[in-house]
Amino acid sequence: MERDPVDLLQPLWRALVVFRVITFGFACFGVWTRWEGIARPSGAVLQMAIMAVWTLISSFGYSRRWGRRKTRLAFADLVVTAGCMYATLFAQPLIDIRGGASVLTSVWAAGPVLALAISRGRDGGLLGAATISLALLSLRGVDNASKVLSNVQLLLVAGLVVGYAASTMRRAGDRLREAIATESATAERLRLSRSIHDGVLQVLAQVQRRGHAIGGEAVELAQMAAEQEVALRTLMSARPVTAGGDQTDLCSQLLSLATTRIDVVVPAGPVLLTAAAAGELVAAVKEALSNVDKHAGGDARTWVVVEDLDDAVLVSIRDDGAGTTPAQLEQARVDGRLGVSQSIRGRITDLGGTATVRTAPGEGTEWELKVNR
Numbered sequence: 001m002e003r004d005p006v007d008l009l010q011p012l013w014r015a016l017v018v019f020r021v022i023t024f025g026f027a028c029f030g031v032w033t034r035w036e037g038i039a040r041p042s043g044a045v046l047q048m049a050i051m052a053v054w055t056l057i058s059s060f061g062y063s064r065r066w067g068r069r070k071t072r073l074a075f076a077d078l079v080v081t082a083g084c085m086y087a088t089l090f091a092q093p094l095i096d097i098r099g100g101a102s103v104l105t106s107v108w109a110a111g112p113v114l115a116l117a118i119s120r121g122r123d124g125g126l127l128g129a130a131t132i133s134l135a136l137l138s139l140r141g142v143d144n145a146s147k148v149l150s151n152v153q154l155l156l157v158a159g160l161v162v163g164y165a166a167s168t169m170r171r172a173g174d175r176l177r178e179a180i181a182t183e184s185a186t187a188e189r190l191r192l193s194r195s196i197h198d199g200v201l202q203v204l205a206q207v208q209r210r211g212h213a214i215g216g217e218a219v220e221l222a223q224m225a226a227e228q229e230v231a232l233r234t235l236m237s238a239r240p241v242t243a244g245g246d247q248t249d250l251c252s253q254l255l256s257l258a259t260t261r262i263d264v265v266v267p268a269g270p271v272l273l274t275a276a277a278a279g280e281l282v283a284a285v286k287e288a289l290s291n292v293d294k295h296a297g298g299d300a301r302t303w304v305v306v307e308d309l310d311d312a313v314l315v316s317i318r319d320d321g322a323g324t325t326p327a328q329l330e331q332a333r334v335d336g337r338l339g340v341s342q343s344i345r346g347r348i349t350d351l352g353g354t355a356t357v358r359t360a361p362g363e364g365t366e367w368e369l370k371v372n373r
Contacts (some may be wrong), residue, residue: 008169008176012118012162013068016111017059023108024055030106037101043090047104050087054080055108062115071119078112078128082135085109098141109136113155117163121170125159226260247272250313251306253282262289266306271313273371280347281315281371284355287343288317288367296321296365311373312353318366323359344369 031044038044058077061067088097088104097103109132117125133152140148211222250273251266258264273281285304292302300321307314344367348355353371 007068008173009068009118009166012166012169013062016114016118017062019114020055020059020062020108020111023106023111024051027051027104027106027108030102031104034102038091039093039096040091043087043092044104046090047084047087051084051105051108054084058111058115068119071116071124074112074115074119074124074128077115078131081105081109081112082131085132085135085139088139094139097139098144103136103139110155110158113159114162117159118166120163121167122160122163125163126156127159129155129159223260246274246276248275248278250278250281250315253278254285254304254306254315257285257289257304261300262302262304264304264306267308269308271306271308273313273373277351277371280351281313281369284344284347284369285315285317292317292319292321292365295324300364313371313373315369315371316366317369318364320364323361323363323365325359325361326357 028048031038031048035041035044054077058073058080061073067073085103085105091104092101103109113125113128113132116128120127129152133148133155136148136151137145205225207225208222211218211220211225249270251271254264255266289302289304292300296302296319300319302317302319305316305318307316345355348369348371351371353369355370356368357365358368359365
């Protein structure tokens with residue numbers, strides 16, 4: 001069987017192949033023990049031959065990745081198995097089957113129920129169980145429904161249990177793939193970070209120092225080197241944005257805002273919020289940084305600090321610029337400039353959080369954006 005190191009459903013497929021082979025042996029044994037009571041033995045031999053061929057085909061398919069990933073084989077298995085059940089009529093008249101003669105497929109007929117449960121989950125298992133049950137009831141007759149009730153119950157339970165287990169293992173496999181991908185990406189990033197730190201970053205740092213020492217037009221070159229250094233450091237510290245489900249890491253989105261004038265400080269671990277909440281919070285931070293760029297002065301520096309308070313997330317945006325007064329902020333709102341009242345306070349209020357600002361002329365401005373989880 002082809003191996004996929006992160007396919008947790010492989011043991012179930014392997015068990016299905018074994019089940020198919022063993023139950024075919026049971027069916028052959030049942031024919032052998034009932035040989036004297038079979039009306040047309042040649043029909044029974046033909047039916048067993050068809051079952052043998054399909055057992056080999058389906059077992060081969062379920063042992064290959066294409067057979068496991070595409071549900072067409074499982075649906076074909078269902079159709080062929082139902083056909084094999086009706087092929088019992090080649091060996092026994094319908095009146096004998098309804099009188100108590102065995103359907104020669106026996107428990108082998110449960111194979112597609114398990115296959116659909118593994119490939120399609122609970123719904124697939126129920127579909128397979130219902131189809132095989134209806135085929136069995138049509139052969140046995142409605143008058144004998146009580147006699148096949150236990151078989152129907154077993155098929156339904158098998159479809160439900162195996163389907164639920166398969167769905168759970170499939171979700172676990174997806175998470176395992178994400179974890180492996182993240183681990184691989186992190187290891188590659190660390191390797192590249194070491195190479196960049198030992199080479200490119202040191203060269204950029206040297207260009208900055210020499211540019212400022214030389215002066216003149218070299219200062220512009222030094223500034224460009226500083227910007228590229230920040231961009232590289234931000235890329236090196238980047239983390240996966242999504243964390244599974246609708247959760248996202250706020251820090252990953254804020255780290256990309258770092259420049260030579262903006263420092264972003266985040267916890268070592270991820271700070272998880274819903275994607276919608278994180279998007280609104282990042283938008284509010286960007287608006288605050290835009291205000292710094294417009295009003296704080298060309299030399300102002302900004303610090304963005306993220307704190308994880310367990311039941312809430314606090315983001316502080318502080319600058320050392322010109323500052324302002326609460327009265328001026330209120331006047332800006334009255335004049336129709338809604339950056340503070342809508343783009344910052346409005347967003348955070350809509351999230352059920354709070355946005356407070358502390359500012360004074362010559363003392364810069366500090367925003368505290370708090371969003372409850």
